[in-house]
Structures are given as structure tokens and as C-alpha cells.
Amino acid sequence: MTRFVKSPKEVASGLLLIVLAAFFAWQAMELPMGRAIRMGPGYFPMILAGLLAFLGLVVLLSGLTVPADPDDNGIRFRNWPWQALALVTLAVVIFGLGIRPLGLGPSMGLAVFISALASQRFHIVTGLISAAVMVAFSWAVFIKGLGLPLPMLGPWLGGY
Amino acid sequence: MEIFDNLALGFSVAVTFQNIFYCFIGVLLGTLIGVLPGLGPVPTIAMLLPITFGLPPVSALIMLSGIYYGAQYGGSTTAILINLPGESSSVVTAIDGYQMARRGRAGAALATAALGSFFAGSVATFLLAVFAPPLADLALKFGPPEYFALMVLGLVASVALASGSVIKALAMVVLGILLGLSGQDVYTGTPRFTFDMLELADGIEFVALAMGVFGIGEIVRNLEDEHTRTVMVQKVKGLLLSREDIKRITGPILRGTFLGSFLGILPGGGAILSSFAAYSIEKKISRHPEEFGKGAIEAVAAPESANNAGAQTSFIPMLTLGIPSNPVMALMIGALIIQGIVPGPNVVNEQPNLFWGIIASMWIGNLMLVVLNLPLIGMWVRLLTVPYHILFPLIVGFCCIGVYSVNNNAIDVFAMALFGVVGYVLVKLDCEPAPLLLGFIIGPMLEEYLRRAMLISRGDPLVFVTRPISATMLALAAIALIVVLLPSVRRKREEAFKE
Structure with a gap:
């Protein structure tokens, strides 16, 4: 060929x-x-x-x-970071799927944690901390600060 | 003088507590993302677009512009200190700047970069104030054929000046236009490329495309090889320049400023091209070209001035013609549209507060940047120690919430995921995504002017060549295209970009 x-x-x-x-x-x-x-x-x-x-x-x-x-x-397909590509894409898709039914908190936490998995240097503790920090931050900035009409917890989790 | 009245008006707008605050936020964020490698102005501005909804238009634009030129300053810091350009426009600065730092002259290099940037930024802003209004007046006389020709010229020029294959860049422009046409047709309301999905009736969300390609796609690319960044946080001292240094950098700063100002206006030009061109010119005319690459102070002064001047003057076509010359300007146009302002020559006359306010804020912003970058350098260096594997999940999170909040619609989030994959594949195939974004923004305008022009001419395509202005512009576009496709020029061009 x-x-x-x-x-x-x-x-x-x-x-x-x-x-x-x-x-x-x-x-x-x-x-x-x-x-x-x-x-x-x-x-x-x-x-x-x-x-x-x-x-x-x-x-x-x-x-x-x-x-x-x-x-x-x-092109070197073999050297493509397939796992990273899949995980980062998955993280974004899960955010999109979760934002309505689960609310901002859980979907943000999931998105950050799943994308953290994409790194070879992933560590469970830092991953969880990043997710928690980001959830708190997005609550403070986007819901409290900017007043976006987003529930922290969606209808599936007892929110509105 | 009218210009002073206008500038006075501008300062009266820019020097309010609110606008100074947003200007400060903008340049602070700009410096921050400039320092952080792997996060550029395009995804940052795209992330912040939804937030600007609630701001008055002037404040929004002041903040977003601050991010762009602030990133030019910040990018040079990392280039000099750790040989890692935070922005692509600082790639050249890293060559000699890092060598200076290794010889213990980091302070001098940083001071040169900051002073050069400040001088260039101020001069380029002045040029913007002088040349933008007459250009806008000229553009007011344009009819649909002229606009169509101008956009074709702009797109072709951006392709010709970009690095990489011209044919592929053209193909990216065309693909971008096709994507940009999605949604309801303006004239008939017929949905196009929507796959019967109601959510796509307004077309593909620009923010989703920009963040997918430049945010998510870029993250995956950075994850290809994760090597440890060794950061030597040395104490930076000797920020004061000697008389000898000042003598050596005056010429390069002046030349860099004017070269950058000129190249910044051209579509596809802007900061990156300016810095490369300034470096090669300095090397050619220098009396000691052998010093280049080993820590020549001229090689820091010229490209840093040029990239900042280019960043500033690339606002000219955006503010006067409504035509973006690079992806950042495309986002600025997006911000104007969000605010309900139609970009184009009318902005100068109908929104003088906005136009002159932005210009005045650029001076204030440049002044703030000198303060932010010189005395506070230690703080920025410490930021570099944040490892990428901590940083990127947060960026993913910001991208998600950012794109969702534009329309409160999950389809945009999915579109961003898709465009992330597309962006990564395109980069892997050496197809530059920047022309795609330009095509996407210009596409709908291009079609509208084409249809209007054909309607006026009763379907006669000769209208584009019988009107002198449009004929000239189309001829220029054709010449530019032929020239870059000539085999001899092509080879030289490739060499130039490799250097």
C-alpha cells in the first residue's frame, strides 16, 4: 500500500x-x-x-x-491518546446528559472527575479534590454570583 | 482636532470605576492564561462570552479585549523564564529570552519585553484611533458586491498568511462556511443541515465550535505526552536596564512596533505572524547576527513589540468592517452580536461610546499590564508550578458550564464534545482549525451579500468585476492565491515558517 x-x-x-x-x-x-x-x-x-x-x-x-x-x-494511530480522547469526550457528554436531571453539582463533579482520569498522573485524592473544588466554585460563581437559572440538584435528586 | 474630542469621550467612558474594574479583570485574566501554557485566549474568551451577557456592551468588550492583549504579555514571561511559550506568539521570544535568563539576565529580558510591549501597545492603539474612523467611512459606501469581495479577500489573505498547506487551509475555510450556514435560511426560513432537530434551528452554536476545537481538542493534544515541567523559580533580579541596553533595544522596538501594526491589520496576521517576521528582520539587519539564538536582547525586544502591536491593530478590521482577522476577533464579533450590536462600519458612528471607550481602555490596560508584570513577576512564576494534570479537568469543567449557559441547552454541550474530537483529528491531519472558525463566522454574511448582490444585478455574476472596488479586491485575492501556490514561492514560504 x-x-x-x-x-x-x-x-x-x-x-x-x-x-x-x-x-x-x-x-x-x-x-x-x-x-x-x-x-x-x-x-x-x-x-x-x-x-x-x-x-x-x-x-x-x-x-x-x-x-x-x-x-x-x-498519522501514527497507535500513538494517539485514545484513552484521554475518550475520557475527556465522555466527561463532556456526561455533563450534557446530567445537567438537567441531576443538576449542576453532580454533573460538574462527574465531568471534572472523569476528565481527571484521562491523565496518566491521575490520583484519586487529587481527582476528588478537584471535583469538589470545582463544584463549590461553580456554585459560588455561576449560581450565587451570576444567578444562572440552574439547580444545584436536579429533579432526580430531589431538587426542582 | 476631532480625534482628541473622540479620545476625550473614550476616556470619559473608560475611566469609570466599573470599566476600570473590568479592564483590570481582563488584563489580569489575560496575564494568567498567558502564563499558563495550554490555555489560550480563544477558549478563555469563549468561556467568558456567556458571562458578558449581563454586562453593558462597553464593559464586556473592554474585558474581553484585555484578555487578548494581556495574554501577549503573560506569554512572554514563561517563554523567558522556562523556555515554554505560554502563547504561540511568544515562541520566538523563548529563543533568545531563555538564553538571556540562563545567563542571569532574566530581569533585563522581562523588562525589555514589558517596555517593548507597552510602547508597541500604546502606538498601535493610537494608529487604531487614527485610521479606524476613515476606514469605516469608506466602508459605508460599500454595496453588497464590495462586501462580498472584501470578505473573499479577507478569507483568502488569512489562508495565504497562515502556516501550513494553502489548499488544506482553503478547504477548512469552505468547511467552516458550510457549518456556519446551518440553521434557518434568512430569506425563506427553510431549515438547513439541522437533521430535523429543533435545537439546531438557530444553527450550530459558535461557542460550542470554538471551545470544542480550541478548548477540548487542545486538552487532548496536551495529554499526548505528559512530561514533567521543571520550573526553576529563581529570584528574578536586575529589572533595570543599562544605558547600553536601552540603546540596543530602541531600534528593534520601533521596527517591531511598525511591522506588527501593519501585519496585525491583515487577516490571518495578528500577533503570531508579526513576532516571527520581526525576529527574522532583526536577524537580517543586525550587525551581530551570530548573537541571535544565544541571548541577543534585540531578539526579545522586536518580537515582543511586534506581537503586542499586532494584537492591538487586529481590532481595526473587526471594529470598522465587522470582519474578524483571527479567531479571537471572531469571538469579539460574537460578543457584539450577543449584545445586540450589528458589527460593521456603523459601530464607529452609532456607538461612539463603545468604540472610543474600548480604545481608551487599551491604554489604561497596557499601563496596568506593565505594573502587573514587572513588580508582580514572582507571583506569576509561582503559578507555573500548578501541574497540568490538576489544571485541565478544571478547564473541562469551565468549558462545560460555559457552553451550556449560552442557551441553557444540552445540545450545545454535545456539539462541543463532537467538535473536540473533530478538532483533534483535524490537527492530527495537519489541517489548521483557525480558518475553519473564520469561515464559520463569515459564512452567513458571505452568503447574504452574495444573494443580495445577485438580486441587484439581476443574476449577472459580472457585477463583481464591473464595479471597480470589488474588482480590485477580487483581483488582489486571486493574485494572493496564485502567488502562494506558485512552486517557488511555496518552497520559500515553507522555509520561512520553519525558521
Whole structure:
């Protein structure tokens, strides 16, 4: 495979751009196009999707023909911090899921603690302290200070 | 002179207890995040956007601007003391600044950086006051075709001046525009790219995109390799400069200021490009180029002046044309919109309090920064000892509550999680996310002006080339694009960015 693919990064970027372009074009197809004088909602997105696909193609072709930069050491999927990526994303998603039913306190605590797990230097004590500090801080600043309409405890936990 | 009346008005706005307070909060936060590596002005301003809801527009903008230029000061501190640039615009400062510190001249380096920044900030603010109003008057004469051409030129210029592949940066702009078009179509109310979700009817939340890409994505990138930062908290002494030093830094500060002021106006320019350009110019014209890299004081003075000047003048296109030249300015526009102010040339004339108040506050802020950075340097150095693994979960927490409180809507939180992953993947594929953000902000305006222009011209696309101003701007955009794509220029450009 390496014989055809000169720069895996470029090829992957090109493919990604083309897929995104196709996705937007597919979505824009359902929209009325209109004509140049009175453009419909689909006109400009369609032009952009075409442009994006073209640029993606250029990137893809250059990845197949132009050798990669010597400094470029490829995508190296194995070295991606998969665990950190997953945990940080999970922390944010849990905050989003918890904010209504659980309230600000528990979801903030969970989000901070789960994202703390993403570090290799994670320690249970510091993780818990960070979560507690952040819960107290967000209560003081966002609920007391700024008066955001957020319950500390949500309906599932006996709040309102 | 009209300008003095205007400045007097500005100071009358800026020198109220409330605005001085917010200016102070802004520069304090700016210095703080500048010192802390891994937290830049973009996520910080994005986090604070929702908080500015409750403030009067002037105070909000004063605080947010303070964060941006304050970060330029703070970034240099860590660059000099521990060879770790807190901001990307201080990368160059680290080269010689750290060498000076190792030779025991940390105090001189810090003083040079602070004085250079202060001088540059004051001059650039003055330029902003002089040039912004006429530019806004000119822009008032623009019709839809001119605006469209101007935005195309702005986007192309930001791509041409950015580092990395031009084609990929262009693709990021286009992708950003497409994302920016999501939500209801202005003319017909047809929902676009909303996947039948009611929550997306207003489009993708800008704060979610900005915080996801620059906040969450950046955190994951920092977690790639967690190495211990060894902080040598030495006593910093010798803040006073010798006469010899002052002689050596005068020229570089002046050159850095003017170079930075000019580059800051250009889209995609701003602080980072200015500092790199100033360094290479000083190296070229210096009588002792061999000293560069080994602790030359000129190599601290010029880039520090340039990045601060660039940070200041990048407000010009934002305040006069409503066009952001970098992601921070895109957030400022977001802040204006939150406050119900339509960004564009009318801001100068219709909101003189806001416009001149911000400008006056920049002088006050720059003065505060000198005080904050020189005598209090020890405090900032101590902050560096906060390890990243303690810091980043707190940032995640702030991002979550920040993005949620914009609309009180959990969908924005999920969008931020998604864009965090997207941002990380893009960076891994060497696709710069900054052009994406610019495209996102400019996209809806671009479409609106395109549609209006075509309506006026009865569907004739030649309208863009028959009107002289728009034709000139489009020609400039085309030339810029062709030039950076020429193979010979491309190679030189890559070399320049590597240096």
C-alpha cells in the first residue's frame, strides 16, 4: 500500500474532505436551489460542497504523488491518546446528559472527575479534590454570583 | 482636532470605576492564561462570552479585549523564564529570552519585553484611533458586491498568511462556511443541515465550535505526552536596564512596533505572524547576527513589540468592517452580536461610546499590564508550578458550564464534545482549525451579500468585476492565491515558517 500512498496524512485528509463534501451535498439536495437571480437556500451550499470536494481531490492526489515531508512521521494511530480522547469526550457528554436531571453539582463533579482520569498522573485524592473544588466554585460563581437559572440538584435528586 | 474630542469621550467612558474594574479583570485574566501554557485566549474568551451577557456592551468588550492583549504579555514571561511559550506568539521570544535568563539576565529580558510591549501597545492603539474612523467611512459606501469581495479577500489573505498547506487551509475555510450556514435560511426560513432537530434551528452554536476545537481538542493534544515541567523559580533580579541596553533595544522596538501594526491589520496576521517576521528582520539587519539564538536582547525586544502591536491593530478590521482577522476577533464579533450590536462600519458612528471607550481602555490596560508584570513577576512564576494534570479537568469543567449557559441547552454541550474530537483529528491531519472558525463566522454574511448582490444585478455574476472596488479586491485575492501556490514561492514560504 505504501507504494501508492506517498503521504498517508494527505490521503486521509483528502478522503475526509471528500466524504464531508458528499455529506453536505446530499443534505443540500433536499433544499430548493432557486436560480442565480434569486438563490434558494440550497444554491450556495451546493457550490461550496462542490468546491470542498474539488479541494479534497487536490489534497488526495497530492498525497498519492508528492512524497511526504521528511519531518512528517505519518498519522501514527497507535500513538494517539485514545484513552484521554475518550475520557475527556465522555466527561463532556456526561455533563450534557446530567445537567438537567441531576443538576449542576453532580454533573460538574462527574465531568471534572472523569476528565481527571484521562491523565496518566491521575490520583484519586487529587481527582476528588478537584471535583469538589470545582463544584463549590461553580456554585459560588455561576449560581450565587451570576444567578444562572440552574439547580444545584436536579429533579432526580430531589431538587426542582 | 476631532480625534482628541473622540479620545476625550473614550476616556470619559473608560475611566469609570466599573470599566476600570473590568479592564483590570481582563488584563489580569489575560496575564494568567498567558502564563499558563495550554490555555489560550480563544477558549478563555469563549468561556467568558456567556458571562458578558449581563454586562453593558462597553464593559464586556473592554474585558474581553484585555484578555487578548494581556495574554501577549503573560506569554512572554514563561517563554523567558522556562523556555515554554505560554502563547504561540511568544515562541520566538523563548529563543533568545531563555538564553538571556540562563545567563542571569532574566530581569533585563522581562523588562525589555514589558517596555517593548507597552510602547508597541500604546502606538498601535493610537494608529487604531487614527485610521479606524476613515476606514469605516469608506466602508459605508460599500454595496453588497464590495462586501462580498472584501470578505473573499479577507478569507483568502488569512489562508495565504497562515502556516501550513494553502489548499488544506482553503478547504477548512469552505468547511467552516458550510457549518456556519446551518440553521434557518434568512430569506425563506427553510431549515438547513439541522437533521430535523429543533435545537439546531438557530444553527450550530459558535461557542460550542470554538471551545470544542480550541478548548477540548487542545486538552487532548496536551495529554499526548505528559512530561514533567521543571520550573526553576529563581529570584528574578536586575529589572533595570543599562544605558547600553536601552540603546540596543530602541531600534528593534520601533521596527517591531511598525511591522506588527501593519501585519496585525491583515487577516490571518495578528500577533503570531508579526513576532516571527520581526525576529527574522532583526536577524537580517543586525550587525551581530551570530548573537541571535544565544541571548541577543534585540531578539526579545522586536518580537515582543511586534506581537503586542499586532494584537492591538487586529481590532481595526473587526471594529470598522465587522470582519474578524483571527479567531479571537471572531469571538469579539460574537460578543457584539450577543449584545445586540450589528458589527460593521456603523459601530464607529452609532456607538461612539463603545468604540472610543474600548480604545481608551487599551491604554489604561497596557499601563496596568506593565505594573502587573514587572513588580508582580514572582507571583506569576509561582503559578507555573500548578501541574497540568490538576489544571485541565478544571478547564473541562469551565468549558462545560460555559457552553451550556449560552442557551441553557444540552445540545450545545454535545456539539462541543463532537467538535473536540473533530478538532483533534483535524490537527492530527495537519489541517489548521483557525480558518475553519473564520469561515464559520463569515459564512452567513458571505452568503447574504452574495444573494443580495445577485438580486441587484439581476443574476449577472459580472457585477463583481464591473464595479471597480470589488474588482480590485477580487483581483488582489486571486493574485494572493496564485502567488502562494506558485512552486517557488511555496518552497520559500515553507522555509520561512520553519525558521
